[in-house]
Amino acid sequence: DAGVTQSPTHLIKTRGQQVTLRCSPKSGHDTVSWYQQALGQGPQFIFQYYEEEERQRGNFPDRFSGHQFPNYSSELNVNALLLGDSALYLCASSLDGNNEQFFGPGTRLTVL
Amino acid sequence: AQSVTQLGSHVSVSEGALVLLRCNYSSSVPPYLFWYVQYPNQGLQLLLKYTSAATLVKGINGFEAEFKKSETSFHLTKPSAHMSDAAEYFCAVSRWGGSQGNLIFGKGTKLSVKP
Numbered sequence: 001d002a003g004v005t006q007s008p009t010h011l012i013k014t015r016g017q018q019v020t021l022r023c024s025p026k027s028g029h030d031t032v033s034w035y036q037q038a039l040g041q042g043p044q045f046i047f048q049y050y051e052e053e054e055r056q057r058g059n060f061p062d063r064f065s066g067h068q069f070p071n072y073s074s075e076l077n078v079n080a081l082l083l084g085d086s087a088l089y090l091c092a093s094s095l096d097g098n099n100e101q102f103f104g105p106g107t108r109l110t111v112l
Numbered sequence: 113a114q115s116v117t118q119l120g121s122h123v124s125v126s127e128g129a130l131v132l133l134r135c136n137y138s139s140s141v142p143p144y145l146f147w148y149v150q151y152p153n154q155g156l157q158l159l160l161k162y163t164s165a166a167t168l169v170k171g172i173n174g175f176e177a178e179f180k181k182s183e184t185s186f187h188l189t190k191p192s193a194h195m196s197d198a199a200e201y202f203c204a205v206s207r208w209g210g211s212q213g214n215l216i217f218g219k220g221t222k223l224s225v226k227p
Binding site for chain 1: 144148154155156157158161163202204206214215216217218219220
């Protein structure tokens with residue numbers, strides 16, 4: 001079992017650009033959540049996808065959007081990047097009906 | 113609304129000493145509580161979780177936590193620290209309880225272990 005995988009590992013972008021991050025959930029999981037972890041902070045919830053729809057959303061602007069595919073994998077898109085978007089982006093998967101979330105290693109995004 | 117407060121951003125102990133990492137929660141519903149560990153440049157690994165069963169929860173790597181409703185606390189302990197325990201620890205509460213709640217994390221406590 002490969003667990004939760006994320007790509008890419010690291011990414012460097014400039015302000016105003018757009019970025020797409022990818023996540024494959026743990027085998028058997030159908031729910032994907034995305035978190036942003038700024039340096040020195042705890043992760044903050046961005047949104048959660050289930051059955052290819054956004055089910056919950058945290059306090060993030062519309063520049064942050066996502067998608068879930070039929071195979072349960074997911075993408076996080078961020079438009080019009082700001083310096084403050086620099087962070088570790090974590091994907092977590094779970095099985096609907098189970099509260100245990102498994103985290104991937106994250107994607108480190110640096111915005112210059 | 114749910115929230116989590118971790119007391120102490122940095123805790124330092126000697127190898128073999130007791131580890132105590134503090135977490136207090138606020139929840140308008142019966143809480144589901146979690147402790148995660150994060151090693152440098154890695155994702156989060158679940159140590160243990162409380163889901164309204166036994167109040168003393170045992171986790172991996174010798175860690176345990178006790179849910180105390182009267183004190184709204186869920187402190188993490190380990191009787192004897194090991195060098196490999198050096199990492200950052202996060203306490204989290206499930207936002208709405210139950211299966212669908214996303215997690216609300218504390219700011220984390222960095223644990224250092226001195227030889």
